[in-house]
Amino acid sequence: xxxxxxxxxxxxxxxxxxxxxxxxxxxxxxxxxxxxxxxxxxxxxxxxxxxxxxxxxxxxxxxxxxxxxxxxxxxxxxxxxxxxxxxxxxxxxxxxxxxxxxxxxxxxxxxxxxxxxxxxxxxxxxxxxxxxxxxxxxxxxxxxxxxxxxxxxxxxxxxxxxxxxxxxxxxxxxxxxxxxxxxxxxxxxxxxxxxxxxxxxxxxxxxxxxxxxxxxxxxxxxxxxxxxxxxxxxxxxxxxxxxxxxxxxxxxxxxxxxxxxxxxxxxxxxxxxxxxxxxxxxxxxxxxxxxxxxxxxxxxxxxxxxxxxxxxxxxxxxxxxxxxxx
Amino acid sequence: xxxxxxxxxxxxxxxxxxxxxxxxxxxxxxxxxxxxxxxxxxxxxxxxxxxxxxxxxxxxxxxxxxxxxxxxxxxxxxxxxxxxxxxxxxxxxxxxxxxxxxxxxxxxxxxxxxxxxxxxxxxxxxxxxxxxxxxxxxxxxxxxxxxxxxxxxxxxxxxxxxxxxxxxxxxxxxxxxxxxxxxxxxxxxxxxxxxxxxxxxxxxxxxxxxxxxxxxxxxxxxxxxxxxxxxxxxxxxxxxxxxxxxxxxxxxxxxxxxxxxxxxxxxxxxxxxxxxxxxxxxxxxxxxxxxxxxxxxxxxxxxxxxxxxxxxxxxxxxxxxxxxxx
DNA sequence: ACTTGCTATGGAATCCATTTCATACTTTAC
DNA sequence: GTAAAGTATGAAATGGATTCCATAGCAAGT
Numbered sequence: 001x002x003x004x005x006x007x008x009x010x011x012x013x014x015x016x017x018x019x020x021x022x023x024x025x026x027x028x029x030x031x032x033x034x035x036x037x038x039x040x041x042x043x044x045x046x047x048x049x050x051x052x053x054x055x056x057x058x059x060x061x062x063x064x065x066x067x068x069x070x071x072x073x074x075x076x077x078x079x080x081x082x083x084x085x086x087x088x089x090x091x092x093x094x095x096x097x098x099x100x101x102x103x104x105x106x107x108x109x110x111x112x113x114x115x116x117x118x119x120x121x122x123x124x125x126x127x128x129x130x131x132x133x134x135x136x137x138x139x140x141x142x143x144x145x146x147x148x149x150x151x152x153x154x155x156x157x158x159x160x161x162x163x164x165x166x167x168x169x170x171x172x173x174x175x176x177x178x179x180x181x182x183x184x185x186x187x188x189x190x191x192x193x194x195x196x197x198x199x200x201x202x203x204x205x206x207x208x209x210x211x212x213x214x215x216x217x218x219x220x221x222x223x224x225x226x227x228x229x230x231x232x233x234x235x236x237x238x239x240x241x242x243x244x245x246x247x248x249x250x251x252x253x254x255x256x257x258x259x260x261x262x263x264x265x266x267x268x269x270x271x272x273x274x275x276x277x278x279x280x281x282x283x284x285x286x287x288x289x290x291x292x293x294x295x296x297x298x299x300x301x302x303x304x305x306x307x308x309x310x311x312x313x314x315x316x317x318x319x320x321x322x323x324x325x326x
Numbered sequence: 327x328x329x330x331x332x333x334x335x336x337x338x339x340x341x342x343x344x345x346x347x348x349x350x351x352x353x354x355x356x357x358x359x360x361x362x363x364x365x366x367x368x369x370x371x372x373x374x375x376x377x378x379x380x381x382x383x384x385x386x387x388x389x390x391x392x393x394x395x396x397x398x399x400x401x402x403x404x405x406x407x408x409x410x411x412x413x414x415x416x417x418x419x420x421x422x423x424x425x426x427x428x429x430x431x432x433x434x435x436x437x438x439x440x441x442x443x444x445x446x447x448x449x450x451x452x453x454x455x456x457x458x459x460x461x462x463x464x465x466x467x468x469x470x471x472x473x474x475x476x477x478x479x480x481x482x483x484x485x486x487x488x489x490x491x492x493x494x495x496x497x498x499x500x501x502x503x504x505x506x507x508x509x510x511x512x513x514x515x516x517x518x519x520x521x522x523x524x525x526x527x528x529x530x531x532x533x534x535x536x537x538x539x540x541x542x543x544x545x546x547x548x549x550x551x552x553x554x555x556x557x558x559x560x561x562x563x564x565x566x567x568x569x570x571x572x573x574x575x576x577x578x579x580x581x582x583x584x585x586x587x588x589x590x591x592x593x594x595x596x597x598x599x600x601x602x603x604x605x606x607x608x609x610x611x612x613x614x615x616x617x618x619x620x621x622x623x624x625x626x627x628x629x630x631x632x633x634x635x636x637x638x639x640x641x642x643x644x645x646x647x648x649x650x651x652x
Numbered sequence: 653a654c655t656t657g658c659t660a661t662g663g664a665a666t667c668c669a670t671t672t673c674a675t676a677c678t679t680t681a682c
Numbered sequence: 683g684t685a686a687a688g689t690a691t692g693a694a695a696t697g698g699a700t701t702c703c704a705t706a707g708c709a710a711g712t
Contacts, residue, residue: 003668014692019670027690046438050385051668053376055697061419070405075396082395082422086429091441093387094420096408103412112372115417219600245601252604255581274545275571275601278578329698340662345700353660377698381667 002043011039022047058117061091062299063107066122067099072245072273073288077122077143080292088300090117099125111137118299122292123186135311139302141295144187152302152312154294156286158188161318162195162240165268165284169238172326174266178211178236180225180246192242211236222249226257229265238266238326244276244283251279251325267325280324287316328369337365348373384443387417388625389433392448393425398571398599399614403448403469406618414626416443425451437463444625448618449512461637465628467621470513478628478638480620482612484514487644488521488566491594491610495564498652500592504537504562506551506572518568537562548575552583555591564592564652570602570609577605577651593651606650613642 004022008015013032020028021036028036039045053059064081066074078094085092093116097103104126110116111134118139121131128146135150145155169177179196181189193212200207210232213225222245229235241247247269254261261267269276272285298312330348334341339358346354347362354362365371379385390407392400404420411418419442423429430452436442437460444465447457454472461476471481495503505522507515519538526533536558539551548571555561567573573595580587587593595602598611624638 004670005668008692015669016671016692017690020691023670027688029690032691046435048380048668049436049439049441050376050379050383051697052670053697054374054380054668054699055670057376057697059376063417064420068405069395069408070398070401072396075401078420079394079396079422082420086422086424091389091419091421094390094404094408094418096405096412098412109372110375113375115375219604223604248601249604275574278545278549278575330700331698334662341699342662342701343660346661349700353658355660358661374698377667378700379667380669380698381700383667 002045003048007036007039007043007045010043011035053114057114058303059091059115060089061093061116062118062120062296063093063095063110063116064120064122065095065097065104065107065124067097069094069096073243073271074122076271076288077292077295080289080294081120081296082292084293084296084300088296090296090300099123101125105130108134108137108140111140117303120295120299122295139299141299141302141312143291143295145191146187148311148313150311152298152314154291154298154314154316156291156316156318158191159195161270161284161286162192163199164318164320165240165270166196166199168282168320169240169266169268169326172266174238174326175205176208176211176234176236177238177240178208178213178229180213180216180222180239180241180243180250182215182217182242182246184214189242208234208236216241216243216246219245219249222246222251223253225250226253226259230257230259236265238262238268240268242270244269244271244273244281247281247283247325248273248275248279251281261325268320269325272321277323282323282326283321284318285321286318291316328371329374333362333365333369333371336369337361379440383440384629385417385441386415387419387442388444388446388622389419389421389436389442390446390448391421391423391430391433391450393423395420395422399569399597400448402597402614403618403621406615406620407446407622408618410619410622410626414622416622416626425449427451431456434460434463434466437466443629446621446625448621465625467625467628467638469617469621471517472513474637474639476637478624478640480617480624480640480642482617482642482644484517485521487596487610487612488518489525490644490646491566491596492522492525494608494646495566495592495594495652498564498592500564500652501531502534502537502560502562503564503566504534504539504555506539506542506548506565506567506569506576508541508543508568508572510540515568534560534562542567542569542572545571545575548572548577549579551576552579552585556583556585562591564588564594566594568596570595570597570599570607573607573609573651574599574601574605577607587651594646595651598647603649608649608652609647610644611647612644617642 004015004018008018017032018036021033069075082092095107104124111119121142128149132150140151142153146153183189197207247267251261259265269281269283272283276283294314302309330341330344334344343358344362347359395401421433430450437445447468454475458476466477468479472479509515523533573593577587585591595607595609598609602609620640628635
């Protein structure tokens with residue numbers, strides 16, 4: 001394969017001039033530029049980007065850490081990231097690490113190794129303190145509220161969003177409210193859990209811990225929730241569910257079992273998924289696409305920031321979409 | 327930042343020895359190895375992978391071209407790719423290019439530029455002849471049947487699968503069969519279209535071109551299909567739909583409009599999505615996860631193949647999953 | 653005693669582009 | 683008419699590893 005030296009030799013110019021042509025530097029006479037371009041054409045020359053990465057210390061690549069790509073939540077954030085990356089001509093390295101800390105650390109090490117210019121942690125098993133150890137190597141952005149850290153974050157206030165959801169149900173007259181959650185120990189799971197506890201204790205009401213249903217990750221889990229409810233002696237009359245696809249599973253299963261929504265059971269979901277709209281599901285939209293896009297813009301800003309820029313903490317606004325399941 | 331030279335100097339050994347330690351080469355005495363490791367620890371040294379990529383000519387990275395990540399079809403294939411990539415310690419560069427040929431070509435150019443070791447085209451706007459021009463630069467795998475080309479492919483036989491679906495409907499007594507398709511001019515769209523045409527003309531039956539419904543990509547499109555049907559003076563009594571989520575939209579909308587499934591309208595879908603299972607949707611599973619995993623294994627085999635290995639054409643088997651919408 | 657083979661080590665070449673610095677010519681400005 | 687600014691070009695340093703080749707000590711085989 002031809003390299004820049006050979007192009008230079010064959011064009012009768014120096015390698016510097018070839019590099020200038022390659023990089024559209026203005027100080028090249030038009031005849032030399034033409035000669036270089038002709039040689040490049042002839043030899044079908046193409047730059048070795050690894051050499052460029054080495055000398056420039058940049059790769060125009062960003063790693064994205066997430067547990068599973070084929071979850072609505074993650075794939076929409078990824079879509080937001082990817083749209084911006086395409087515009088900025090950046091590469092996204094998808095690191096699907098299944099919440100395995102050792103794999104996530106490997107990705108952060110890529111930052112030390114200069115393989116990438118930044119890392120976006122969409123959802124992670126690592127604690128913020130561990131992540132902070134890597135901020136010296138390059139910009140890091142998380143898509144969850146991590147407080148004021150040495151890395152940036154884009155987030156919606158799950159505590160507040162969740163309480164809004166509960167308040168909405170209370171306003172509509174529901175008093176016995178249950179709660180479906182995905183992972184038990186996720187960073188935002190625990191925030192929502194406190195929101196749930198606080199909401200009821202503040203009002204002097206009992207917290208029904210048997211109505212806090214965990215491990216609701218899939219449509220099937222949603223369907224199973226219905227049967228969990230049917231087996232309870234005291235049932236909630238409303239449910240707040242983190243993930244419209246889980247709510248969809250529940251709604252469809254309810255239909256099969258003659259449980260009327262919302263008369264027998266009101267439901268509010270999260271994420272504003274297409275399947276939810278179809279089912280008339282009331283939901284809290286937490287701007288997933290925008291979250292991905294914002295995460296990319298922040299990290300790009302930090303990469304291009306001349307000064308070692310301060311971390312950014314960007315809050316996004318959720319909104320309740322009223323439909324007919326409450 | 328420290329480099330290998332400095333580590334060598336401080337450890338009192340040559341750079342070669344440091345490199346050997348870094349790469350677990352056996353011919354290093356244990357005392358020198360210990361000295362090197364100690365210095366690495368002290369200086370918090372980390373390899374610059376760009377230098378490694380330059381000298382080795384490999385990057386352990388593979389680009390994946392697809393139009394949209396947040397489609398069930400693509401995200402499941404991506405999941406399959408990602409699982410294998412994690413095992414092999416390879417990076418996946420997600421190139422969401424929205425079927426834009428110029429962007430797809432940029433990705434193929436990464437192969438020339440030595441930024442990546444291979445390319446997987448999950449779904450592409452490029453024609454096979456164009457792709458073939460890049461096979462000299464590295465291994466390429468497509469996830470669609472491209473015939474015997476100079477690049478590899480993993481595929482299911484859409485023609486055959488589609489005809490099986492039609493046959494299944496005919497066997498169940500349906501005669502007026504319509505067809506919902508996503509993109510009008512996709513490579514597998516046209517294959518299915520011929521399957522549809524051939525199936526009926528072979529039997530001496532008329533092909534109802536008004537029953538060939540295009541641009542059915544989302545749940546909402548599926549819902550819209552119902553109303554398209556209701557406005558027809560002559561309606562199909564069965565529908566074959568490429569994508570269970572589209573079928574789901576249709577089924578849910580049918581429920582709202584008192585159209586009974588399968589009595590008034592039988593439906594068979596594709597992809598075996600969770601939402602389909604929930605709805606009891608009869609579907610054709612085309613092994614998306616396995617397709618992604620297989621694509622990765624093939625490309626990895628070609629990267630590691632000492633000889634410039636022959637392209638692989640791997641066929642996967644679809645299967646009909648009988649549920650209750652037919 | 654001599655060849656062969658294994659272990660251990662380092663020097664130097666190699667991968668390939670960018671960028672700083674130095675030089676020199678040509679305009680423009682005052 | 684001369685200083686300053688802009689244009690054009692190239693030599694050489696730089697980024698940071700891997701690996702080929704050469705050398706040498708030592709053990710085993712014949």
